[in-house]
Amino acid sequence: MAHLLWLHAPDGRTLRRMYFRQLLNDETACASYLLGCKTTGEFAVVDAHADLVDEYISLADSQGARIVAVVETHLQADHVSGLAALVERTGAAAYMPAGAGVQFDHQPLADGEIVKLGNTELRAVATPGHALAHHAYVVADHARSDDPWLVLTGDALLVGDAGRPDLHAHGEHSVEEMARTLYRSLTDRLLALPDDLVLLPAHYSGSVCGRGLSSTPLSTVGYERRNNTALRFGSEDEFVAALTTDIPPAPDGQAAIVAANRAGRPLAAVR
Numbered sequence: 469m470a471h472l473l474w475l476h477a478p479d480g481r482t483l484r485r486m487y488f489r490q491l492l493n494d495e496t497a498c499a500s501y502l503l504g505c506k507t508t509g510e511f512a513v514v515d516a517h518a519d520l521v522d523e524y525i526s527l528a529d530s531q532g533a534r535i536v537a538v539v540e541t542h543l544q545a546d547h548v549s550g551l552a553a554l555v556e557r558t559g560a561a562a563y564m565p566a567g568a569g570v571q572f573d574h575q576p577l578a579d580g581e582i583v584k585l586g587n588t589e590l591r592a593v594a595t596p597g598h599a600l601a602h603h604a605y606v607v608a609d610h611a612r613s614d615d616p617w618l619v620l621t622g623d624a625l626l627v628g629d630a631g632r633p634d635l636h637a638h639g640e641h642s643v644e645e646m647a648r649t650l651y652r653s654l655t656d657r658l659l660a661l662p663d664d665l666v667l668l669p670a671h672y673s674g675s676v677c678g679r680g681l682s683s684t685p686l687s688t689v690g691y692e693r694r695n696n697t698a699l700r701f702g703s704e705d706e707f708v709a710a711l712t713t714d715i716p717p718a719p720d721g722q723a724a725i726v727a728a729n730r731a732g733r734p735l736a737a738v739r
């Protein structure tokens with residue numbers, strides 16, 4: 469007979485471990501995440517995709533949970549975010565990196581701030597370079613351990629590649645300067661994390677947000693440190709030269725997509 473091990477809080481409540489699902493949209497090669505605390509029934513969606521809003525809500529309902537937070541790693545430029553629709557349908561709070569420049573009500577997250585979902589916590593790690601305002605989120609499940617378990621890297625560090633530096637470059641922030649900023653984010657922030665952290669990006673093979681992306685949408689920090697082609701360069705200058713050479717075309721409809729996501733409206737509403 470199988471036996472289940474239940475942990476108990478000081479007040480006698482049973483502690484149920486973190487719920488986690490990666491959802492993939494193959495049309496845009498986007499990965500998004502539904503996660504949270506099953507003890508309190510508080511879930512978040514990270515990098516929500518507009519086409520998957522019904523699925524996030526259905527999955528949360530199936531767990532007897534509610535979506536209380538919608539969290540973005542950055543202002544998306546290649547697909548319409550599901551943030552606004554989820555906030556409207558669930559009453560969840562919207563979280564964006566501080567300085568994202570969006571035009572809707574939200575809670576700006578500074579580097580190091582935490583989104584708490586019962587026993588599950590997401591800690592913001594500022595990783596600019598793909599976008600000026602970009603966060604990765606280090607996730608811990610305190611029902612298991614205080615050690616971090618996962619890192620959601622958005623478009624900064626991908627499986628097999630790094631995010632492109634041109635989509636959010638403008639004005640005094642040239643493509644080269646964005647690439648240099650991204651290099652420092654990777655080397656000083658993400659590669660400073662433990663090697664055994666599970667690494668989960670916002671895109672995989674088929675996305676226009678990188679050139680050498682793997683079709684496997686998960687890895688570890690240590691595996692990418694050893695094997696990611698974008699991390700093989702011996703200097704910042706070599707990294708910048710590689711990322712700014714032969715950049716692929718921008719996503720179709722990029723300006724309209726960015727405008728929709730900045731306003732928190734459907735794509736049709738800004739055309």
